[in-house]
Every structure is written in C-alpha cells, then in structure tokens.
C-alpha cells in the first residue's frame with residue numbers, strides 16, 4: 634500500500650496542488666474523522682506537504698491513500714469550493 638501511495642505521488646505534477654485525505658491529530662477530544670487538506674510540493678525539501686484540514690482543524694502531516702473516504706462533513710462541504718480554485722489554477 635505504501636508503494637502504491639508513492640507511485641501515485643510520483644505521478645503528481647509538482648507545480649500543482651491537490652486535495653487529499655488526511656488523518657486527524659491523535660489527541661484526546663479530537664473527532665475520529667478523515668479530513669481533506671491541500672497537498673503541495675515543497676521544492677526546498679523535495680516533499681509533498683499537507684496543511685490544515687479544509688474545515689480549519691489541524692491534521693496529521695502527510696496524505697492518506699487517495700481512495701480513503703473523507704468522513705468530515707465540513708471538509709466535504711468545502712471540497713467543491715477548493716476544487717473550483719484548483720481547477721482554475723489548471724486553466
């Protein structure tokens with residue numbers, strides 16, 4: 634599974650940003666949800682990095698497998714808005 638994930642990552646265009654599933658922080662009181670975050674290439678460290686979840690919560694660094702279901706309703710609600718922005722970046 635890790636290998637697949639890396640293969641997937643190498644197919645990505647480093648000039649683009651992607652929406653990816655991310656894990657919640659392992660903290661007490663943190664809802665057990667899979668969030669969405671923007672993933673972007675950091676040329677200085679040559680790694681893909683993720684940030685805050687779209688819903689504003691902190692999330693674990695690193696993308697989960699692409700086919701992981703996003704269970705955070707707030708992140709899902711924001712998805713179309715972000716997707717539209719990313720699509721515009723492509724144009």
Ligand SMILES: [Zn+2]
Pocket residue numbers: 666667668669686687688689690705706707708
């Ligand atoms: Zn979320």
